[in-house]
Amino acid sequence: MTFPKYPEYKDSGVEWLGEVPAHWEIKPLKYVATYNDEVLPESTPDDYPIKYVEISDVDDQLGITGWSEHSFSSAPSRARRVLKNGDVLISTVRTYLRAIAPVIEPPENLVGSTGFAAIRPVLGVYHFALLGYTLRAEWFISHIIARSVGVSYPAINASDLAALPLPVPPWKEQQSIAAFLDHETARIDALVKEQQRLIELLKDKRQAVISHAVTKGLDPDAPMKDSGVEWLGEVPAHWGIVKFLRCVKIAEGQVDPKLEEYREKILIAPNHVESATGRVLSLETAESQGAESGKYVCRAGDVAYSKIRPALRKACVVDKEVLCSADMYPLRPLINLTSDYLLWSILSEPFSRLTALESERVAMPKINRESLNEIYMAVPPLEEQASISDHISQETQRLDQLTSIATEAIELLSERRSALISAAVTGKIDVRGWKAEKHSEQPEVLMAAEERATYA
The missing domain is CATH 3.90.220.20 (DNA methylase specificity domains)
Known part of the structure; x- marks a missing residue:
């Protein structure tokens, strides 16, 4: 016009x-x-x-x-x-x-x-x-x-x-x-308003894709079994059900970010990670952030996971050695778990809902090590974990592209x-x-x- x-x-x-x-x-x-x-x-x-x-x-x-x-x-x-x-x-x-x-x-x-x-x-x-x-x-x-x-x-x-x-x-x-x-x-x-509503629907769809894949798998005809875990429900019959501490090591021991060997390393804090997506929004060194208190060392392949307000689902896979805030846990997958599958499991709706419930038992919403270690995980064979991770990556990228189009509109x-x-x-x-x-x-x-x- x-x-x-x-x-x-x-x-x-x-x-x-x-x-x-x-x-x-x-x-x-x-x-x-x-x-x-x-x-x-x-x-x-x-x-x-x-x-x-x-x-x-x-x-x-x-x-x-x-x-x-x-x-x-x-x-x-x-x-x-x-x-x-x-x-x-x-x-x-x-x-x-x-x-x-x-x-x-x-x-x-x-x-x-x-x-x-x-x-x-x-x-x-x-x-x-x-x-x-x-x-x-x-x-x-x-x-x-x-x-x-x-x-x-x-x-x-x-x-x-x-x-x-x-x-x-x-x-x-x-x-x-x-x-x-x-x-x-x-x-x-x-x-x-229509575009905003579309964005919300795409977010819901994205979450549904992740949650279904890490609890039900990709094969709709696979035999199922009762996991015995309320938050998981039925899972494929050939999947393992193990406690978090059996498949993930929560790294311990903090380092001084002011020391020469650490101050030039990237320091990831919850504010650097986008909620629910696994994306890192920005990278800054410990020195540029003026870091002074103790930080954790994250190795390549670790998942940095925010223990503060877990309902926000702030987690990411690190591709090289970095530091992470004391408000985050460095989660190290053990031999039967891949980094990508661990990340998607953490970002799933059932896992997030459970950790949020656990965190509400204290004044500041926070999931502690003991509670995290007691959570049961559904663990497919390694080859299937890779297929599930690839599927989730492809689907979320497609949904993210549609979200970008709506945002641009x-x-x-x-x-x-x-x-x-x-x-x-x-x-x-x-x-x-x-x-x-x-x-x-x-x-x-x-x-x-x-x-x-x-x-x-």
Whole structure:
């Protein structure tokens, strides 16, 4: 779908706005909206109920994502900004977080942090829905961030924010632009949700592939037996059922990462490993991480496994000697077990569920050596372990590729959404003649996303 341009433009006089339609005006925000109009007075009754929105509850794409409930007396002292329908919240602190969102049909007693500027459009001067789009346009957010002062805690004064210039179309045109953006962004958002749902389905499928292969094998006609282990259920009759300590050695003995022989070695910690995939996200040496406390040595072929929060399934096979954090176990497969099969077993849903259950018995979720050693493992013959590992690798790679396609589609849709908003609120496209059509032609990027969803 393409849109015409306006017949005539003029220089806005604002470098980062460029040209705007000739009949539009350029005004400071404070000429079309007020800010911080209402605050809760200190005389508010102690039992007055508050729904409190803080900076972490606001996202420039998703809007207000939640709030916490308090009485006035128990609420944070910064819970003071009274919010009304049509307001736009803009964080004036840590502006790089891009915490900007319109307030749409808020619940009763919604209150924002004093870390926000609550912008309220002047009735009949600037349309509330259009203001929500304009203040979230990329060029506006960029200039809020650029004008913020401070390194670790950049902030902008509400008065400086209110002085930023905005393009101001005639009132009727504002209504048309707002209606257009409401319709088009809703269509894009719906496609994004479909792609997100697809990603979740692919994650579930990935997990199912792993779990089935390491507990049931690849041959659907193989005779089965009761494993005698609740979390395993039935397994192929020719598989062995052995305790973890019989097929895996949990390496012991920590080393000093500051010693010359260790400080240049790669140090893997849980934060370096992607949850549930076995992929290492980044590699850093012990020295570059400033490591000081004791670490374990992982040999090539060991599986580094995070004992902290095992439900996150953070484990990976190491291909050379490295160090691993004291929050991880170096798991060394014994002669009857391969490294890859051990990894996939650890990443399986049943194993993860069991270790998570064991870890909940302590304050910080953690699986200890004793509990890990007592877990029973299903162990196929070595040749079958290799076949199962190859099958899982191929299937997960295929599913990961589809996930990447869906992720790329979301990125393209998000870019399209942002570009559409910026173009409409600055007059780069003329939507005065636009009418919502039930079966209107999809923009090219939306069609591409839908085709990918169908393919997946």
